[in-house]
Amino acid sequence: MSDNGEQYDALIIGAGFGGMYALHHLRDQMGLEVRAFDGAGGVGGTWWYNRYPGARVDAPSSPFYAYTFSKELVDEWEWTETQTPGPSVLAYLEHVAERFDLLKDIQFDTWISDARYDEATQRWTIETDQGETHSAQFLICATGALFVANMPDYPGIADFAGECYHTGRWPHEKVSFEGKRVGVIGTGSSGIQSIPEIAKEADHVTVFQRTPQFSLPARNRRLTREELEKYREDWEDLRASMCHRGGWPFKTHRRKASDYTPEERHAIYEELWEEGGINLSINSFVGVMTDKELNEEVGEFVRGKIREIVRDPETARKLMPDYYYGTKRLILDNGYFETYNRDNVSLVDLREDSIVEFTPDAVRTKHGEHPIDVLVLATGFDAVSGSMLKLNPKGRGGVRLEEKWGERFDNYLGTTISGYPNLFMIHGPGSPGVFFTMPLGGERTTAWIADCIRQMREKDFGAIEATEDAEAGWDREINAIADRTLFPLANSWYMGANVPGKPRQFLGHLSGSQYFDRLSEVAEADYEGFTFEPVHDGETSTEAT
Ligand code: N01
Numbered sequence: 026m027s028d029n030g031e032q033y034d035a036l037i038i039g040a041g042f043g044g045m046y047a048l049h050h051l052r053d054q055m056g057l058e059v060r061a062f063d064g065a066g067g068v069g070g071t072w073w074y075n076r077y078p079g080a081r082v083d084a085p086s087s088p089f090y091a092y093t094f095s096k097e098l099v100d101e102w103e104w105t106e107t108q109t110p111g112p113s114v115l116a117y118l119e120h121v122a123e124r125f126d127l128l129k130d131i132q133f134d135t136w137i138s139d140a141r142y143d144e145a146t147q148r149w150t151i152e153t154d155q156g157e158t159h160s161a162q163f164l165i166c167a168t169g170a171l172f173v174a175n176m177p178d179y180p181g182i183a184d185f186a187g188e189c190y191h192t193g194r195w196p197h198e199k200v201s202f203e204g205k206r207v208g209v210i211g212t213g214s215s216g217i218q219s220i221p222e223i224a225k226e227a228d229h230v231t232v233f234q235r236t237p238q239f240s241l242p243a244r245n246r247r248l249t250r251e252e253l254e255k256y257r258e259d260w261e262d263l264r265a266s267m268c269h270r271g272g273w274p275f276k277t278h279r280r281k282a283s284d285y286t287p288e289e290r291h292a293i294y295e296e297l298w299e300e301g302g303i304n305l306s307i308n309s310f311v312g313v314m315t316d317k318e319l320n321e322e323v324g325e326f327v328r329g330k331i332r333e334i335v336r337d338p339e340t341a342r343k344l345m346p347d348y349y350y351g352t353k354r355l356i357l358d359n360g361y362f363e364t365y366n367r368d369n370v371s372l373v374d375l376r377e378d379s380i381v382e383f384t385p386d387a388v389r390t391k392h393g394e395h396p397i398d399v400l401v402l403a404t405g406f407d408a409v410s411g412s413m414l415k416l417n418p419k420g421r422g423g424v425r426l427e428e429k430w431g432e433r434f435d436n437y438l439g440t441t442i443s444g445y446p447n448l449f450m451i452h453g454p455g456s457p458g459v460f461f462t463m464p465l466g467g468e469r470t471t472a473w474i475a476d477c478i479r480q481m482r483e484k485d486f487g488a489i490e491a492t493e494d495a496e497a498g499w500d501r502e503i504n505a506i507a508d509r510t511l512f513p514l515a516n517s518w519y520m521g522a523n524v525p526g527k528p529r530q531f532l533g534h535l536s537g538s539q540y541f542d543r544l545s546e547v548a549e550a551d552y553e554g555f556t557f558e559p560v561h562d563g564e565t566s567t568e569a570t
Contacts, residue, residue: 035165037165043451045127060161063132066134071193081110087108136154149447149448165474170459171408174194182383200399202399205228206397208401209231211405220361221364232373235376237345237347267462272461282322290309298330301357305326314510315511320349336366348516439452446558456533477489488558507533
């Protein structure tokens, strides 16, 4: 303990999948002095907060949404369903925390109130809301891509007197909907997962929908013992395959749409719809996300399914998505469209009947009044950039990140920011984030950061910093990939379009495997795009690579 509080090699902000692995890797594999912090009361990150009914991993086959670094862990954890329920993911993470003795180095219920870089000492200093100060050479921001809740700002909403919950800040106690009139705003993954569950219990559910969504049947089921055993046996190959195939181990068909007649293509869509999961996207035809005509054909197929499922034609009409299929986050559901056939569920299309105001016990829209006892805000997040801006670190010259990122979320490799030496992000803007399996993505990003730190120590470098030129090049690179697809055309959170006033910028890297190849290339090219400073001994010279 010095005047500057506790001194570490690295401080980690966040104890979700990313932060927990960073702690394990930096501490146990590199022998660094590390401390992690989280505002939550336990490990789990997004899984600690998102406890709404119906929360599940809405990605293909759950055994792959897990850590891959330990074969023992793979062998001992019993996954039970293809779409793991939220509480089971949390139980897994709690097990990992104990199994790898992480808890002793994580401080919970602690918010970082300030984080600043000191150019003279080449170190980061943080202050916590507990009145403590800590410093370290490296600041690892595992702050979560989907953390800062997006709260709608409707007139009178603060005066609503009933219960109100955001899906991303769900209470730990059970919320009872029995006998209650529930209003749900938002039909992204969280809304689509929770609405069918809430409808089973509530007296009435009114869904307020701003954008109708494409959603595919998850076909969740129990994993068989044989599947689990096979997964363990083939684990080495599967992991290698995940690294090469965008995070999931599945081989995809490389079919050309023009080789099939429209009737044959339709039969293939039917088959893949029955299989469920994201098969319709990844296993139908090459080019679904780049070719407007083909995309429209798949979109129309899904619209046809919605028309078939939803009995009331007027409700079905309101549920028709009108953007390019898959360009907003594709959703996997368990009976979402079927829920609209229940007598106790109604749909308000906000594009035709917008919200005027809230009263203490109702939502008043242009054409009516909807009395409610409980309001569920499934309105999503200030995604990817939001949690870094909440931390709002001060870099060189005391410049706050909110100044640097006022108009664009400039970064290099999705993990570093010019002007913020020795700061690394896991799942930052410009990284694959949700376009790759996040646990594995976090492991691989951390391994790259750790290797960089190791090399800095070997060479007596005190600081690493991305150049502005490298940031501009990275921006061009990730946009060039995105611009080859239809993704930038959607008003999605990928584009920052869900939050009023947020700069419109594609927030991810669409090709996970290519991204990790780029990380390796940069390291092999002597960390091209970075400058290094020697450890300060009173000098301030910089050495560019
Ligand atoms: O948030 P969203 P989410 N008035 O932004 C609407 C991951 N996830 O929490 O589409 C009215 O997708 C908004 O409308 P629009 C996953 O990556 C994972 O559902 O912007 N409506 C939209 O319908 C996912 O993509 C899992 O026009 C408003 C909805 O609210 C990401 O988290 C589970 C509004 C928000 O949808 C975010 O999902 C859940 C307003 N003022 C989520 N503001 C698992 O794997 C917003 N909306 C378990």
